[in-house]
Amino acid sequence: MTQREVNGVNGLHQDGLESNHIHINGSINGSANGNTNGTTNGNGVKSEVRKRMDRKKSSPMMPTFMVSAPGKVIVCGEHAVVHGKAAIAASISLRSYLLVTTLSKSKRTVTLTFPDIDFNHTWNIDELPWSTFSHPSKKKYYYDLVTELDPDLVAAIQPLVRDVSLGKPAEIRKVHQNSAGSFLYMFLNLGSQSFPGCQYTLRSTIPIGAGLGSSATIAVCMSAALLLQLRTLSGPHPDQPPEEARLQVERINRWAFVYEMFIHGNPSGVDNTVSTQGKAVMFQRKDYSKPPSVRPLWDFPELPLLLVDTRTAKSTAAEVEKVRKLKEAHPKLVGSILDAVDKVTTSALELIERDDFNTKSEESLRGVGELMNINHGLLVSLGVSHPRLERVRELVDHEGIGWTKLTGAGGGGCSITLLRPGVSRQKLDKLERQLEEEGYQKFETTLGCDGVGVLWPAVLRNGMDQDEEGGMEIDLENFLRAEGNEGVERLVGVHGDNGAREGWKFWGVES
Ligand SMILES: Nc1ncnc2c1ncn2[C@@H]1O[C@H](COP(=O)(O)OP(=O)(O)OP(=O)(O)O)[C@@H](O)[C@H]1O
Ligand SMILES: C[C@@](O)(CCO)CC(=O)[O-]
Secondary structure, three states: HHHHHHHHHHHHOHHHHHHHHHHHHHHHHOOOOOOOOOOOOOOHHHHHHHHHHHHHOOOOOOOOOEEEEEEEEEEOOOOOHOOOOOOEEEEEEEEEEEEEOOOOOOEEEEEEEEEHHEEEEOOOEOOOOHHHHOOOOOOOOOOOOOOOOOOOHHHHHHHHOOOOOOOOOHHHHHHHHHHHHHHHHHHHOOOOOOOOOEEEEEEOOOOOOOOHHHHHHHHHHHHHHHHHHOOOOOOOOOOOOHHHHHHHHHHHHHHHHHHHHHHHHOOOHHHHHHHHHEEEEEOOOOOOOOOEEEEOOOOOOOOOEEEEEEEOOOHHHHHHHHHHHHHHHHHHHHHHHHHHHHHHHHHHHHHHOOOOOOOOOOOOOOOHHHHHHHHHHHHHOOOOHHHHHHHHHHHHHHHHHEEEEEEEEOOOOOOEEEEOOOOOOOHHHHHHHHHHHHEEEOOOOEEOOOEEEEEOOOOOOOOOOHHHHHHHOOOOHHHHHOOOHHHHHHHHHHEEEOOOOEEEEEOOOOO
16 A cells, blocks of 8 residues: 555545535534534533543444436447457436435444336345455455456355345346345445445436446446445545545546446446546556556547437447457457457547547548447447447438447447538437437437536535525435436436536546
């Protein structure tokens, strides 16, 4: 461990979010800390010291808090990135929100509540296999870089995963077991038996399995939540130096990758990286035993994109496996295709970074658009497109509306179309009507949004009466009751009608 890391952890008890914990806990939950003022009894130094010592014994309950992370689109380079090539990804305004509720001390349970996939499960903390995970040969720390799952640890949680969602259809059970497994693996690695009982409730505005990185957002939220509960993160706070903020974000990303490994088997890490950091990144992982190379693209242009969901679910793990098998069968040929994708990605970056690149200019956009079309063609040759994705291309190409490629793992999921400047409203309306008739869903989204954010405590000003008392408390009940994506956005959304909402805080990694 470096000196920086030691300071990062210890330092947080002095400043940043952590000092807020105590203060906020005292003022909102009140009861946990009791009267910390010490000026009212006037009984002298001894009683004051005793009082402080007494107080120290009670570890205050954390307030309910929330974390949020954005989905993403891959502009170029999906699949090739799994094989060590470069990819460009940008975060989008669709997000996942995780509410973390600490239970009273007597409750020794941990619960996952994922209503979007109809999953709810509770484990007794004292019955989890802590001894296996804390064995010196296995123990991992919050600052470790974990690049592969430990088969013994995976085996140790199998009995707990097996019991999940008994009685549900096999397909659904598999998804639930995956969620349970990835959570338990991270919880047992990072936590300890003294962890407080808690409930993790997740809602997302990102379509599931659509190539928009839904799983990565959950991974990022879970990682951030657990690291915050462990008090191993300082910030986010406004005065935090960027390099400290980057260290925090890096830690969240490392553990989010572990969670993704459990869900996907062999992720590149691009999805969790862009979701943690936000904005856009050029990402490459040449050596899986080392951290990836990540180049933030803070000035990523606001490309005019149309995002279309085929509403055909796919599994990223299955699509990645398809490409791996094809590469195994035709190593040279597939190797050349992956090299070509890499060339597409580096060429796209060169174009976007040119001083004269202009999102209103047909010439600028055509350059990037043609590369996107080539990228799609290469993905088709890797076998990861789908007739529904080809249909979007057909409709867009027929009207000359722009340049289309699949985004994410393919096999269904979403496509992105870079819109040609000056396309008439009439043509766009016609396309949108047609897409709707054929069961597609169009998404309005902004590229290059904030990364992982924290709402501590889970209280927001929402222009209603409660604002006078500091805001509205987000609790389990109102979070679960919020209707649909709009309800979730209205209740807890990172962005309100007038930009970023007061309360949500982000690590200031940009510089
Ligand atoms: N809202 C959600 N609630 C609970 N679990 C979710 C939610 N969204 C995604 N997941 C988890 O993520 C899995 C989907 O991950 P998958 O990687 O296949 O799709 P994706 O992340 O949307 O797409 P891609 O990886 O191509 O960007 C689900 O099976 C589930 O385990
Ligand atoms: C298909 C893939 O390249 C992108 C999924 O969003 C998989 C990965 O990078 O982990």
